[in-house]
Amino acid sequence: MQIADKSVVSIHYTLTNVLGETIDSSVGQEPLVYLQGAQNIIAGLEAALVGKTVGDSLQVTVEPAEGYGEIREELIQEVDRSAFQGVDEIDVGMQFMAQTPWGEQPVTVIKVEGEMVTLDGNHPLAGETLNFDVEVVEVREATTEEVEHGHVHGAGGHHH
Incomplete structure (x- = not known):
């Protein structure tokens, strides 16, 4: 069976x-x-897998636009340390959940300077060219329920 929608x-x-x-x-x-x-999965990898079958191996290069996107400068912001109530120490690399107009979003601390903390809301792999070595292990038709829910159920997938 070939990989298809x-x-x-x-x-x-x-x-x-x-x-x-x-x-x-x-x-x-x-x-x-x-x-x-x-x-x-990311669009570039998904597109490259169309038509492949069990046993196929491939190398796929995914540019940022088809991966996690380009770095969006508007998602990088400086905030005052006072916004981190109850957090004694703030270090580069720490992650927090931030309230945004579109809901909670993970942000990563990329700089701490004095009382200012710079946060990055971009995906950690935004702006990166990604290289995948892939082997197709199994392909089967999705159940009606899996298609309706938009994800795999059972072994290796989502369990309700």
């Missing part, structure tokens, strides 16, 4: 950056299971 796909992958450093991998773990066409 409404397929449940299991893949093993290794994700590296342009320097060849491993960012994430499923090797030695359970494969990643997703519903094709439901935007469960």
Whole structure:
């Protein structure tokens, strides 16, 4: 069976950056299971998998626009340390949930200078070119319920 919309796909992958450093991998773990066409994975990888079958291996380079997007400068803001009530120490790399007009959003501390803290609301991989080594492990037709819910159920997927 070829990968197409409404397929449940299991893949093993290794994700590296342009320097060849491993960012994430499923090797030695359970494969990643997703519903094709439901935007469960980044667009560039999903598009590259269309038409592939069990046993196929491929290398995919995903540019930022088809991955986690370009860095959006408006998502980087300086805030006063007083906004962090109850937090004694604030260090670069710490993550917090921020209230935004569109709901809660994770932000990462990228600079602490005096009483000012710079937060970045971009995805940590925004602006990055991503390289995937992928092996297709399994492909099956999604159930009606999986299609309605927009994600995989059962082993490797979501459990209600």
